[in-house]
Amino acid sequence: MLLHPPARSAISAAPTLSLTVVGLMFGLVMGLGAPLFTLEMVDLGFGTGMIAANTMMHAVGSLAIAPFIPRISMALGPKRAVTLALLTGAATLALFPLLPFIWVWFGLRTVLGAACEIILVLSESWLNQITPDHARGRVMGLYSTLLSIGIAAGPALLTVTGRTSALPFACASIGLLVATGLVAAPWLPHPQLTPPQRPSLLRYLPLAPIAIAATLLIAMLDSAATSFLALYAMHSGWSEHGATLLLSIMLLGATAFQIPIGWIGDRTSRRWLLVSLAGVAAAGALLWPVAIHHPGIAHAVLFAWDGVFASIYTVAMSVVGDRYKGGDLIAIYTLSSLAWGAGAFAGPALAASSMAAAPDGLAWFAAITCALFGLLPLLLKKSA
DSSP states (O other), X not given: OOOOOOOOOOOOHHHHHHHHHHHHHHHHHHHHHHHHHHHHHHHTTOOHHHHHHHHHHHHHHHHHHGGGHHHHHHHHOHHHHHHHHXXXXXXXXXXXXXXXXXXXXXXXXXXXXXXXXXXXXXXXHHHHHHSOGGGHXXXXXXXXXXXXXXXXXXXXXXXXXOSXXXXXHHHHHHHHHHHHHHHHSTTSXXXXXXXXXXXXXXXXXXXXXHHHHHHHHXXXXXXXXXXXXXXXXXXXXXXXXXXXXXXXXXXXXXXXHHHHHHHHHHHSOHHHHHHHHHHHHHHHHHTHHHHTTSHHHHHHXXXXXXXXXXXXXXXXXXHHHHHOOHHXXXXXXXXXXXXXXXXXXXXXXXXXXXXXXXXXXXXXXXXXXXHHHHHHHHHOTTOX
């Protein structure tokens, strides 16, 4: 008698496409908004200090709402919570050109940051939960890829809309309304939620230390690279234009590698894949001091490095999705978002200290942190 293996559950195409497009639209709005707010404040006559303070309000909103996201998701359900957050974000964006007063903008950016935090945490955890285990790496890779494409395309859209009218704000608001329609669509199921099993977010750290550390690592090096890679290249003899182009090429790597690496993760041990990715990222960073003196090689090395490096997060969160569901998964994603904020804050400071200590300090900082992370899956064999 032949025994047939159990059939794999199929990927739900319409819900998967809807939530990944939400990631694309969210990334587009964020990529458009970052330079738009800065340039608008420059036109209003404000200096870098006030611009930085206003930018921080987005993080303040994110950090303020994060501890309450598991409760919000349980009370409203992810579908209703994400819909309300998208509508709040769209309305807030529409108010910016109508209320061009700096102190009002401080409040609006705080509200926008809180709405964005809900959208990002719940949409990604929702997609992770409804995706079957055998396809989770590819699907989460697709979500991250479209999010990255959206962020990269945002500044390009601003060059098309210009800033002589409220059009860029309107485009950003419309983007969130399109995402609202996708989330509210009848084919997008309500995920089954169970209440979080632990009373506080910090108690989830022992359950998913590798995923939390991966988020911290990605945020640290992403913020460090975007802040200092161009400066590192210029110190090595590159022109400003060439250094900026190098950064852009590096960031494109994240859009090219995540789906293929996710596919590999669906067919191999994700734990050993994490170790391999961290090792390749550490070795790749050690090539920077040599490659930086040869533009063609530097373009290839940085492109490949960021593709491998960015995939660490996708694979780590796929491991979490294999183990946890419902309120526990949302709690882990929320804790990850707090780790992201901490990493984005610490990364530039540590990178600056590293560059002050040695000319190739940025490369050594990236190599050491990636290598240290690679030890975690080996040491914490029972943790996600």
